[in-house]
Amino acid sequence: xxxIIKQEDDTDNVxxxxxxxxPNFSNNPEYEQFKDVFNHFLNQGEEEEKNEENKEKEEEKExxxxxxxxxxxxxxxxNDEPKENVIGKKKLKxxxxxxxxxxxxxxNKPEVVEWVDVTAADPKLLITLKAYKNxxxxxxxxxxxxxxxxxxxxxxxxxxxxxxxxxxxxIMELRSAVKEKEDxxxxxxxxxxxxxxxxxxxxxxxxxxxxxxFRYQTKPKLTIHGELYYEGxxxxxxxxxxxxxxxxxxxxxxxxxxxxxxxxxxINMQRYGPPPxxxxxxxxxxxxPIPEGAQWGYQxxxxxxxxxxxxxxxxxxxxxxxxxxxxxxxxxxxxxxTLWGELESEEEKEEEEEEEEEEEEKQxxxxxxxxxxxxxxxxxxxxxxTPDFIELRKDSKKQEEKTLYTIIPQKETTITGFMGSQHIxxxxxxxxxxxxxxxxxxxxxxxxxELEEGLDEDTVRRKYEQQMEMEKxxxxxxxxxxxxxxxxQRQAKKRKKMEDKKYKxxxx
Numbered sequence: 001x002x003x004i005i006k007q008e009d010d011t012d013n014v015x016x017x018x019x020x021x022x023p024n025f026s027n028n029p030e031y032e033q034f035k036d037v038f039n040h041f042l043n044q045g046e047e048e049e050k051n052e053e054n055k056e057k058e059e060e061k062e063x064x065x066x067x068x069x070x071x072x073x074x075x076x077x078x079n080d081e082p083k084e085n086v087i088g089k090k091k092l093k094x095x096x097x098x099x100x101x102x103x104x105x106x107x108n109k110p111e112v113v114e115w116v117d118v119t120a121a122d123p124k125l126l127i128t129l130k131a132y133k134n135x136x137x138x139x140x141x142x143x144x145x146x147x148x149x150x151x152x153x154x155x156x157x158x159x160x161x162x163x164x165x166x167x168x169x170x171i172m173e174l175r176s177a178v179k180e181k182e183d184x185x186x187x188x189x190x191x192x193x194x195x196x197x198x199x200x201x202x203x204x205x206x207x208x209x210x211x212x213x214f215r216y217q218t219k220p221k222l223t224i225h226g227e228l229y230y231e232g233x234x235x236x237x238x239x240x241x242x243x244x245x246x247x248x249x250x251x252x253x254x255x256x257x258x259x260x261x262x263x264x265x266x267i268n269m270q271r272y273g274p275p276p277x278x279x280x281x282x283x284x285x286x287x288x289p290i291p292e293g294a295q296w297g298y299q300x301x302x303x304x305x306x307x308x309x310x311x312x313x314x315x316x317x318x319x320x321x322x323x324x325x326x327x328x329x330x331x332x333x334x335x336x337x338t339l340w341g342e343l344e345s346e347e348e349k350e351e352e353e354e355e356e357e358e359e360e361e362k363q364x365x366x367x368x369x370x371x372x373x374x375x376x377x378x379x380x381x382x383x384x385x386t387p388d389f390i391e392l393r394k395d396s397k398k399q400e401e402k403t404l405y406t407i408i409p410q411k412e413t414t415i416t417g418f419m420g421s422q423h424i425x426x427x428x429x430x431x432x433x434x435x436x437x438x439x440x441x442x443x444x445x446x447x448x449x450e451l452e453e454g455l456d457e458d459t460v461r462r463k464y465e466q467q468m469e470m471e472k473x474x475x476x477x478x479x480x481x482x483x484x485x486x487x488x489q490r491q492a493k494k495r496k497k498m499e500d501k502k503y504k505x506x507x508x
Contacts, residue, residue, distance in 0.1 A: 097118055097119065098118050098123060099118065100113060100115055100117075100118055103117065103118055103123055103124075103127070104276070104277050105276050105277070106124065107124065107127045107128070107131070108131065109127070109131040110277040110278075111277075112127060112130045112131050113127060116143065117130075134225060134226065135226065136225075136226035136228070137226065137228075139228050139229075139230045140230045140231075141230050141231055144231075148231070149231055151231055151232070152231065163217075163218065163220070164218070165212050165213075165216040165217050165218055166212055168212065168216065169204065169208045169209060169212045170204070170208070171202070171204060174202050174203075174204060175202070178201050178202065244278055244281055245278075245281050245282065245283055247263065258301060260291060260293050260294045260301065261294075261300075261301040262284075262285055262290075262294070262301070262302065262303040262304065266283070266285050266286065266303065266304055267298075267304045269283065269286050270285065270286060270304050270305060270306075270307045273307075273315075273316065274286055274287060274316055282317070284303075285303045285304060285306070285319065286307065286316055286317070286319065287314070287316040287317025287318070287319060288317060288318065288319065288321075289318070289319060289320060289321030290303045306319045306320065307319065356497070356501070360494065360497075408425045408426065408427065409425070409426045410423055410424070410425055410426075411423070411424050411425070411426055412424075443467070445463075
C-alpha cells in the first residue's frame with residue numbers, strides 16, 4: 001500500500017490518498033483463487049469516485065438551468081445551427097405502406113381486400129387467411145367508435161308478417177273478423193269473456209292447415225356459414241347473387257344502356273387493358289366476341305375498336321371468336337347412352353313368370369316320367385299312382401271332436417265334518433263310471449253265454465291276441481316317405497329359383 005500526502009501552500013489542510021498496489025499473482029499460482037477478492041475492493045473504490053463526480057456535475061447543471069431559464073429561448077434561436085430534416089416513425093410507416101391497388105394485384109383473391117387491410121402488420125398473410133375456405137370474417141362494426149346498433153334508434157321496426165303459405169289458409173281474415181266483433185262488445189260482455197272465455201272461435205279447416213305446413217311450406221331465408229349480422233346489413237345488396245361482368249336489367253335501365261349496346265367503360269378497357277384484379281374475366285369486345293347483332297365502331301351503341309397489335313392479332317384474347325382448338329377423339333371418353341334404373345314393364349314381367357312356370361312344369365314332367373332304358377323299361381314302378389292328399393305327420397290318429405265344456409250334475413248330501421258341504425258333484429257322468437284307462441290297455445269283447453259256461457285262461461289269451469293283431473293291422477298304413485322326400489326336394493328347388501330371381505330383378 002502506497003500513501004501519498006498532498007499539502008497545499010499557505011494552508012494547514014493535508015489530503016491523504018491511499019493507492020492500493022495490484023498484487024502480482026503470476027509468480028505464485030496458489031494465490032490465483034484470491035484474485036477476484038482483490039479485484040472487488042479495487043472496483044468498489046473506482047465506482048465510489050465515479051458516483052461522486054456524477055453528483056457534482058448534476059448539481060452544477062441544475063444551477064446553470066436556473067440561472068439561464070429566462071434567456072434560453074433567445075440564445076437557442078440565435079446560436080443553434082440549422083438541423084437536418086428528420087422523418088418520424090409514423091411518416092416512415094405511411095411511406096412504406098402498400099396501396100389498395102398494389103395489394104389487390106399481389107393476392108389471388110382481390111375481392112376480399114378492404115381499405116383497412118393495408119394497415120396490417122402483414123397484409124399478405126391477412127388476405128390469405130381471409131380468402132381461406134370456411135373462414136368466418138370479423139364483423140364490420142369492430143372499427144366503429146359508437147355502440148353496437150346505436151344507429152338504428154330512429155328507425156321504426158316493421159311489424160312481423162306471416163309467411164305466404166300461412167296467409168293462404170285465411171287465418172288473417174278470421175282473426176280480423178273476431179277482433180271487429182270484440183271491439184263492438186260492451187264492457188260487461190268483455191269482462192264476462194275474460195272470466196268465462198269461449199273456445200273454438202277460430203273455426204279453421206284442419207286439412208288446410210295440414211296442406212299449408214306439409215305441402216306448401218317454403219324454406220325461409222337463412223344465413224350461410226360464417227355470415228354474421230352487422231348494422232345496416234338488411235339495406236345492402238346481396239353480392240353473392242351478382243357476378244362481375246354480367247349486367248342486370250335494373251343496372252342497364254339505371255345507366256340508360258339500350259339493347260345490344262356496349263357498356264360505357266368498354267372504350268377505356270380497350271385502350272388501357274382488362275382490369276388487373278380479374279385477369280380471367282371474359283369481357284365482350286375486349287377478350288371475348290361481341291353478341292350477335294352488335295356492331296364495331298364509335299357510333300351510338302357501337303362497341304369501339306377491337307384491341308389488336310400491328311399484325312392484326314388480338315392482344316387480350318379471342319375477340320373475334322375464330323379460335324377453336326379441336327380435342328382429339330382419343331382423349332374424349334365415350335358417352336354411354338344406355339339407360340339405367342329404368343323400370344320394367346308389367347308385360348315383360350308376366351312373360352318372364354310364364355316362361356319360368358313352363359320350365360318348372362317341364363322339370364316336373366322329367367322327374368315323374370323317369371329315364372327310359374334301351375330295353376323299353378322305365379325306372380318308375382308301374383303300380384303306383386300319385387295320391388291326391390299327402391299326410392306328412394306319421395302315425396296320426398283320428399282325434400274325436402272335443403266339446404268346450406261339460407255340465408256336471410249336482411247332488412245334495414248331509415253335511416259331514418268340520419268344513420263339510422251340503423252339495424256334491426257326480427263325477428261318474430263325466431268319466432262314464434270307469435276308471436282312467438292306460439294307453440296300452442286293450443279291450444276284449446266277451447259273450448255273456450261264454451261267461452256262464454266258464455272261460456279258460458287259454459280262450460281269454462287267444463281272444464287277446466286276436467284283438468292285438470286287429471289293432472296292429474288298423475295302425476299299419478301305406479308308406480309314402482319317398483313321395484314326401486320328392487315333394488320336399490321340389491319345393492327347395494322352387495324356393496332357390498325365387499331367391500335367384502329376386503336378386504336378378506333388383507335394379508337401381
